[in-house]
Amino acid sequence: MRLFLLFMLPQIFFGQNFEAQVSTKKVGLNDSFEISFTLDDNGRNFSPPPFSDFHVLRGPSKSSSTSIVNGVMSQQLTFTYVLRPKNTGVFTILPASIKSKGNTIGTQPITIQVEKGSVSKKPNTPYDIVARKVHLVAKVNKSKCYVGEPIILTYQLYFNLNIRNISQNSIKYSGFWANDIDVTGDAKKTRYKNEDYNSVVIKQVVLIPQKTGSQTINGLSLDLVASVPTNKRDFFNMMTSESVNYTLNSNNIVVDVLELPSMGKPKDFSGAVGSFSLKTKLDKDSINVNESIIFSVEVSGSGNLNLLTAPSVNFDDALEVFDPKNSDNIKITSRGVSGYKKEEYIVVPRNRGVYSLPIVDFNFFNPKTEKYVVLNANPKTIKVGGARFDNDNDTERFVTKEKIGLISEDIRFIQTNYESASFSKRFAFSIVFYILVFIPFLILFLSILYKKGYLNKYISFGPNLFQLVHKRLVSARKLLENGDYQKFYSELLDILFMYVSTKFSIEKVALGTEKIKEVLIINNIPQDIVMDYLDAIKRLELYRYSAHEENIRMDDLYTGVLDLINKIEKSQ
Template identity: 25%
Template sequence: MRVFLLMLSLLCCLSGLGQAADIQVTAEINPTAFTVDKEATFVIKVNGSSFAQPELPVTDGLRFRSLGQSQQTSWINGQVSATVTFNFAVQAEKPGQYTVKPVKVQVDGKDYTTPSVRCTVSPAQGNSAGGVAAPPSTKANAALLAAEDIGWLRIQLDKDSFYAGQLIPFTIKGYFKPKKRLHIKTVPRLIGENFLLHALDKEPSQQQEQVEGELLTVLTWRGNLSAVKEGTASVAVEIDADLMLPEQRRRSDSPFESAFMDDPFFDDFFGGYTRREIRFASPEKPVTALPLPAKNRPADFKGAVGTFSLAVAASPTNGRPGEPITLKMKITGSGNFDRVQAPELTDRSDWKVYPPADSFAGQGSKGEKTFEQAVVPVNSSLRAVPSLRFSYFDPVAGEYVPLSSEPIPLHLQEAVEPVPQPVQPQQPAQQPTIPNSPGAPKKHQHPLDAAPGQSVQIFRPLYEQRRFQAIIAGAGCCLVAGLLLDLRRKRLENNPGPALRKQAERQLARHCQAMRAAMATGAQEQFRQHCQEAIQHWTGTLWGRTAAAITLTDLQERLPADSPLLAVFARLEESGYAGAVLAQTEMAAMLQTVQQELGKLS
């Protein structure tokens, strides 16, 4: 694998040297106009080389943070074409006209500059507070003041006025200060009963952002918001968290207590932190929910708001009256699918209709809802399944849209009632009898048969039945398996080291595989994350610490000063916080170092 990476790097270098004269450096910002509470993307593209390093853009009034880079190399008719793209998130501190200054880019040892780019920033809609990263006002609820020193929440809405029932993209951002050990216990929830959250991310995305000269950790949740009541109301969210405060154990003066227990390791292992419950809340943002118009509202409208399409199929179409036909109806589009109900037959006479079953496939506000419904024709004169009708409200056009399917042809056969053929029972031969004799059978009585019939065993003991024997055998096997598992559990409790070691080895192998995949695709952020977690998981297992709690300070205290892992971890933190770019050869060397050095630790 290492030889392959070296050959690939050499090939990329040769391609860059062969095309140095055709290097082009461009820059653009998308979109060129945005609000102060939104982010735009500043893109630097280098054509003609795969090795480039831009400086961080600097412009008064604008904040930039690196989003990573992507690389593309193609071979067409023997010609090598290489392109590398650098993406930066940009956000303004206040509205106005801005010009992004030329950025210096070093390509193959030579300096290039990007052209200047202009953008327009307008005030936030419905938010006079300016940028979303500003700290909360000191007029906040007194119960939340303690959270200000740790972080705050902000919400972003694409619109501050929309129809009731309409889904609007909704973003929640949590800004948290560094060097705080925080555990988020809940997903964000709405304050009040005027709105609903739909398809909110269960796990937020995490990134670093520079705010007023301080590097903060930013958690982002995305979902959709809808209003359940008409009128103007305020929307706000809150989350609960636990702040972990370090606490040292009280030392005993008893002469019988071993000094071995004074090791800081036991502070962490035996609960060296105190949990303090804390709640974060975002500022309230006024939002207006418009009522759906009553004019031209279809009778079959059930509350669906968005943009949808309808497709209907039926099977079978060649049965008989009284036999069910399955209607399969698909509604595809974007909107509040929780309010989408099954289309209805425009003519239900001569039909028996059963309740439909539904299923949804999609994500967020986009997807497809499928209904399956059984209908039964009761008249053989029917020639088609009537059209089905579904109506929704289009918030963009501001009007109701009725959808109707085409009638589906039927070929029903006449109902035929099968007449069962009578079965003549065989009469047993009767022996001649003398009329009115005592032995003659009376009328409507069957003569007795003196011949013995086949013997049948009526009762068999339970313990001789195979079914009972199988149940007893299965119960015995379960009992033995339970005893073996209990013995194994007790053995692991007495000596958990081997099990933890195997678990750590599996985690290390998974992280190494993910790092190789990240190197192959040039995903620097994924490589950095898996490499850092590999070191944390391995050392955390050996030292009895939580993996996420392992920091560079912990490694410096416990590892030798000349350990290569210290340099690797420090370089990873520099890449994550300062946006430094890791070269392919550097990532390959880091991977090899992590595999070798972690294996030496015990």
């Protein structure tokens, strides 16, 4: 026993070594690095430094080990963080502290030098491997534009590792009107920095600058999980990989926004920037007094169409005009904003004669020609003849607005006198009468059948959901046969979301893995089926952005999705 204590004394008095180590002391502003706090003993109440000059990308990751060599036991406890600097300069990381054997001990402070850009280095930690093999690049189709001129911002993800669980962090576009564009999320092979990469458009936005000057668009931040090969094999001789939680940041974009020229600018400038055309239309040019016509004004083209208002129209006081009906059709795609804005006026003349409708004009700035353009529509005339109702008393030719009813975009006079007795005789025992009597009994009969389970709700009230799934699976099979694997994964993933959304009446945009789990459990789907369903979604998300396809058994994915849906159908 005494001999054992003599061996242990050096460990008690000299084994409490608490050190801080960094992967590098010189980093770039866009680089990340690891810092580890290691205690050669067991401890508790670890307190890290504040890291006020750095972003904490990951951590703390805690690891511990125990070993016995020549009868001497040693323990080691390590806390690891991944950091990225906030600014350039020289910064000091203050000591960390921990309590061990009743004493509170601390590390030495460490000085980090931060330079602009990136510092050339190639460490082989999993985190740095991800940093070299996964990139997020932001680019715009125009680096110089006029205020009000739409530009397209694209975020392209390049990767040479298997990635999953991609999550975009929120971003604000100060000084811009912004609207997201739907992206397919399909990956494709491409070249980046003279290397072969997989790439996918992760986000695309239409931006319309609202103020002039040099405008900076901050980078997009992206969280993901990357699988880094370890060059080790497991018990079954399969290659293993390490999952790394990684935060990716795109580059900033600077756009030079020019002010619209003052030379040639109309006094009543509409604010339109792009290329447009103007059209006016009358549905008929000859009517009687108190009849209605529709006068439409349409502005079409491409540019900041979604921010515009239709041209105003000043009608003759002798014409009664109702509030216009808007029927816009605007599309926002990767090509920009295009379509038309249209307003339809219902016009009712109260007197005979020939009326000239006002000339409608519209102006805009064309950034390609750098000139202002003024458009004028062709004038329109209306010939108004005799009244709709003949009456010797001319005063009855004029009716008030209160006696006009708007029916199906047309105006009809409300008849105030009719023979109710005649109507009753025609209605009683007519075909319509018998149909109205029969309908309640039919609804009651169908309700009883449905409640007792004799009617399937999909057959009764819409197309069979299972047939719809089968049709989508046939499309997925064709994609697989054509070797279009990325679209094949996307189609199977969309089928899984569509099935839950349709079957349980949940909006697709509100669906996530947690929501799907909640919905399936609420509807008494067995736990094992729920877990298999969620696992299928996670695997398809992983394969969708997979850099390697040779190890994926496509037929198993196809039949697996079909089996899962069959199991849920049978469990209901």
